[in-house]
Amino acid sequence: MKLFHRFSQMLKERQGPLTEELRLSSTSSHGMLPDRLLPDKTSASICGYCSTGCQLHLHSKKNKPINVTASASYPVNLGAACPKGWESLSVLDSKDRGTMPLLKDVNGRQQIVSWDIALETFCSRFKSIQKLHGNESTAWIGTGQITNEDLALLGALAKFGMGWVHGDGNTRQCMASAVTAYKQTFGFDAPPYTYADLEASDTLVFVGSNPCIAHPILWQRVMRNQRHPDIIVIDPRMTETAAAASLHLPIRPKSDLTLFYALARIFIQNQWVDSDFVKNHTNDYDAFATLVESFTLERAALATGLKVSTIMNLAARIHEKTAVSFWWTMGVNQGYQGTRTAQAIINLALLTGNIGRPGTGANSITGQCNAMGSRLFSNTTSLFGGRDFQNQGDREEVAKCLKIPVARIPTKNSLAYDQILKQVDAGKIKGLWIVATNPGHSWIDQSNWLRLVRTKVDFLVVQDMYYSTETAQEADLYLPAAGWGEKLGTFINSERRLGVIEPITEPPGESRSDFDIFKSIACQWGCGDMFTEWKDPASTFQILKRLTRGRPCDISGIKDYAMLQREGGIQWPFSESHAKNGSPEKERRLFGDGSFYHPDQRARFLFESVQPPTEPPDSSYPFWLLSGRGTSAQWHTQTRTGKSPMLLQMAPAALYVELHPKDAVKLNIRHNEKVQIISRRGSVEATAKVMATVQPGQVFIPMHYQEVNRLTHPSFDSYSRQPSYKACAVQLNKVS
Ligand SMILES: Nc1nc2c(c(=O)[nH]1)N[C@H]1C(S)=C(S)[C@@H](COP(=O)(O)OP(=O)(O)OC[C@H]3O[C@@H](n4cnc5c(=O)[nH]c(N)nc54)[C@H](O)[C@@H]3O)O[C@H]1N2
Ligand SMILES: Nc1nc2c(c(=O)[nH]1)N[C@H]1C(S)=C(S)[C@@H](COP(=O)(O)OP(=O)(O)OC[C@H]3O[C@@H](n4cnc5c(=O)[nH]c(N)nc54)[C@H](O)[C@@H]3O)O[C@H]1N2
Numbered sequence: 001m002k003l004f005h006r007f008s009q010m011l012k013e014r015q016g017p018l019t020e021e022l023r024l025s026s027t028s029s030h031g032m033l034p035d036r037l038l039p040d041k042t043s044a045s046i047c048g049y050c051s052t053g054c055q056l057h058l059h060s061k062k063n064k065p066i067n068v069t070a071s072a073s074y075p076v077n078l079g080a081a082c083p084k085g086w087e088s089l090s091v092l093d094s095k096d097r098g099t100m101p102l103l104k105d106v107n108g109r110q111q112i113v114s115w116d117i118a119l120e121t122f123c124s125r126f127k128s129i130q131k132l133h134g135n136e137s138t139a140w141i142g143t144g145q146i147t148n149e150d151l152a153l154l155g156a157l158a159k160f161g162m163g164w165v166h167g168d169g170n171t172r173q174c175m176a177s178a179v180t181a182y183k184q185t186f187g188f189d190a191p192p193y194t195y196a197d198l199e200a201s202d203t204l205v206f207v208g209s210n211p212c213i214a215h216p217i218l219w220q221r222v223m224r225n226q227r228h229p230d231i232i233v234i235d236p237r238m239t240e241t242a243a244a245a246s247l248h249l250p251i252r253p254k255s256d257l258t259l260f261y262a263l264a265r266i267f268i269q270n271q272w273v274d275s276d277f278v279k280n281h282t283n284d285y286d287a288f289a290t291l292v293e294s295f296t297l298e299r300a301a302l303a304t305g306l307k308v309s310t311i312m313n314l315a316a317r318i319h320e321k322t323a324v325s326f327w328w329t330m331g332v333n334q335g336y337q338g339t340r341t342a343q344a345i346i347n348l349a350l351l352t353g354n355i356g357r358p359g360t361g362a363n364s365i366t367g368q369c370n371a372m373g374s375r376l377f378s379n380t381t382s383l384f385g386g387r388d389f390q391n392q393g394d395r396e397e398v399a400k401c402l403k404i405p406v407a408r409i410p411t412k413n414s415l416a417y418d419q420i421l422k423q424v425d426a427g428k429i430k431g432l433w434i435v436a437t438n439p440g441h442s443w444i445d446q447s448n449w450l451r452l453v454r455t456k457v458d459f460l461v462v463q464d465m466y467y468s469t470e471t472a473q474e475a476d477l478y479l480p481a482a483g484w485g486e487k488l489g490t491f492i493n494s495e496r497r498l499g500v501i502e503p504i505t506e507p508p509g510e511s512r513s514d515f516d517i518f519k520s521i522a523c524q525w526g527c528g529d530m531f532t533e534w535k536d537p538a539s540t541f542q543i544l545k546r547l548t549r550g551r552p553c554d555i556s557g558i559k560d561y562a563m564l565q566r567e568g569g570i571q572w573p574f575s576e577s578h579a580k581n582g583s584p585e586k587e588r589r590l591f592g593d594g595s596f597y598h599p600d601q602r603a604r605f606l607f608e609s610v611q612p613p614t615e616p617p618d619s620s621y622p623f624w625l626l627s628g629r630g631t632s633a634q635w636h637t638q639t640r641t642g643k644s645p646m647l648l649q650m651a652p653a654a655l656y657v658e659l660h661p662k663d664a665v666k667l668n669i670r671h672n673e674k675v676q677i678i679s680r681r682g683s684v685e686a687t688a689k690v691m692a693t694v695q696p697g698q699v700f701i702p703m704h705y706q707e708v709n710r711l712t713h714p715s716f717d718s719y720s721r722q723p724s725y726k727a728c729a730v731q732l733n734k735v736s
């Protein structure tokens with residue numbers, strides 16, 4: 001709250017229209033604002049940071065962006081925005097924006113080159129690697145932060161045009177466990193909810209999720225709930241969200257699976273199960289009931305560090321209410337058993353019939369602005385539209401849709417991010433193309449990443465807005481990209497809502513939109529003919545519609561961008577036949593009729609035995625290290641938010657570590673003193689923040705500082721291959 005207060009003070013000190021109302025009045029005849037602040041152009045654009053998907057109005061004057069207001073009529077944010085949204089234009093204008101391609105010379109120094117040379121080098125180097133080592137010797141790592149149109153073109157170009165087999169994205173670090181969980185359980189990757197569910201719940205259970213910081217405007221939707229809801233937060237830390245909750249369960253890291261199995265057992269033993277729902281709409285309940293028999297309350301208490309009475313109380317509170325929604329984020333997905341943990345949450349919703357009705361659901365909150373779009377259109381793990389590369393029928397459908405020979409479509413799945421890097425280490429993958437992600441900061445176990453890039457990768461291309469990122473600095477070839485605010489396309493938010501992003505300004509220098517870069521590469525590579533129909537984002541959107549027709553994610557009823565803007569975004573599915581009935585409803589959830597996407601239309605109970613933690617604390621490394629989002633003003637590796645003087649003032653400048661007062665006393669560490677955090681892989685220095693937000697024996701660091709992933713332990717969920725960022729063992733020493 002203090003931060004928000006400071007922020008609004010700062011905004012007040014700055015001149016500019018703050019709200020939609022002000023903007024409207026400013027353009028009225030009253031003329032409240034000085035002329036220099038009156039826009040001559042306004043675009044409506046979905047925010048380019050988090051997956052909440054707020055709509056912002058971007059204002060410019062004489063082609064210079066001057067301000068942002070939050071759209072009051074958009075059904076997501078209803079006039080609100082968080083600090084990142086308000087400051088989203090100020091990060092575009094920065095001296096380290098790439099304006100020209102850079103190519104390493106013989107001395108390893110990056111030198112400015114023309115686009116012609118850049119494109120020629122891109123194609124000749126990758127082609128020669130492929131010629132020598134085969135089509136599996138090159139790979140790309142993409143992102144959840146570019147548009148659907150960008151993602152689809154990249155995926156089609158790399159796999160169908162250039163013949164690559166392997167490509168993955170930073171969404172592996174983020175959503176993979178939720179994706180896998182939904183696919184296996186529901187038969188399709190489909191988060192079922194709509195944001196109105198936040199306002200219609202009697203009870204909201206947040207698991208490993210800190211929306212106050214990570215999805216602030218979703219949290220505002222919770223605050224609009226008029227039902228006096230019970231808000232339960234399951235998180236090892238007393239987060240901002242936990243502090244605002246009616247019940248906080250400070251669970252021991254990575255013990256959620258045991259807790260949820262024990263809860264299921266309580267429901268079954270007390271006959272609190274919605275038997276009709278389970279009988280009519282699910283499979284494998286009996287086997288699930290057998291598995292959870294051994295998860296007694298005592299066993300759960302021992303594993304989670306929670307009291308037996310607390311766990312019983314939690315079960316009763318869920319049982320007593322009819323509209324219970326479960327929400328999870330990275331505390332679940334980023335675990336070595338993330339997929340099964342997500343499914344344990346879904347199982348609970350199925351068991352209690354809390355799905356398909358207002359205020360219910362097993363709801364994964366997405367992370368990045370277009371992580372949801374990457375799930376349908378990146379063409380990495382799954383073939384376009386949630387299809388399967390290994391399925392011939394699926395390949396034929398896509399080939400027909402795109403009018404390409406079916407032989408252009410790989411018959412095998414891409415390797416996952418960590419497996420791509422393993423192949424790099426093994427000398428099998430020699431060329432890497434990184435688009436809109438910064439693994440030089442964000443990938444788990446940093447020293448390994450640097451070693452690979454410096455000693456094993458023959459040709460590294462990095463395509464980013466800024467040439468200064470940790471990753472771009474290592475690039476053999478750097479391609480300068482336009483950013484959000486400078487390009488056109490669509491995003492999909494957490495509740496499956498498609499929305500338009502519109503440019504308000506030109507990209508700097510000779511930087512180009514990702515879409516244009518991909519098109520230029522296609523021409524230079526010699527496969528441009530394949531993409532004649534992909535003229536621009538708007539025509540590509542028509543191709544995307546075709547790719548989804550008849551699929552669970554069908555968007556064929558959305559006419560064009562104008563319709564999306566008019567309707568306040570549209571949630572998938574919205575098919576042509578749906579469109580015949582008129583305008584889309586403002587809010588829609590899935591599974592209202594209890595039918596799921598498996599051929600028998602039933603959801604599956606999926607479960608597994610609980611595995612021990614991959615790197616638990618021991619006598620040499622006695623602390624659990626947690627990591628996550630620090631403030632609402634910081635975005636990931638800070639390449640963007642780090643450019644806003646205002647946002648910089650809202651967060652500590654250097655790495656800090658939250659440490660419990662009892663541990664501080666034991667280690668003789670005082671508040672604001674420097675400490676060294678050491679893991680088996682590396683060490684970092686941080687400022688101690690002595691506070692009871694963490695439990696004794698645990699410490700927390702925010703992910704936004706470059707050095708954090710020197711510490712993390714490279715362990716992965718075996719189904720989703722998502723890295724387990726959130727828990728490893730460290731020791732702490734006072735820096736004397
Ligand atoms: N301001 C801001 N907002 C963001 C982002 C950002 O960088 N900055 N990033 C966006 C992205 S891409 C994402 S993925 C989301 C992430 O959104 P969140 O997942 O909500 O954020 P995190 O802080 O990474 O993790 C959430 C919580 O998981 C808890 N946790 C750790 N281990 C466990 C465990 O074993 N069990 C349980 N139950 N909890 C655990 C942590 O203590 C933490 O409070 O945020 C999005 N929004
Ligand atoms: N320790 C720890 N590590 C973590 C996490 C954690 O909780 N703990 N969380 C993980 C999660 S959930 C995530 S999602 C990742 C995020 O990790 P990253 O994806 O590495 O983080 P970003 O800083 O968002 O990087 C995006 C990059 O794309 C660039 N960019 C932005 N827009 C555009 C565009 O339109 N075009 C192009 N070409 N470039 C653009 C930005 O300048 C930036 O360099 O971090 C992961 N790492």
Ligand code: SF4
Pocket residue numbers: 047048049050051052053054077080081082083084085086215216217218
């Ligand atoms: S909550 Fe997310 S989408 Fe909304 S303004 Fe903030 S960063 Fe942008």
Ligand SMILES: [Mo]
Pocket residue numbers: 173174175367368
């Ligand atoms: Mo993420």
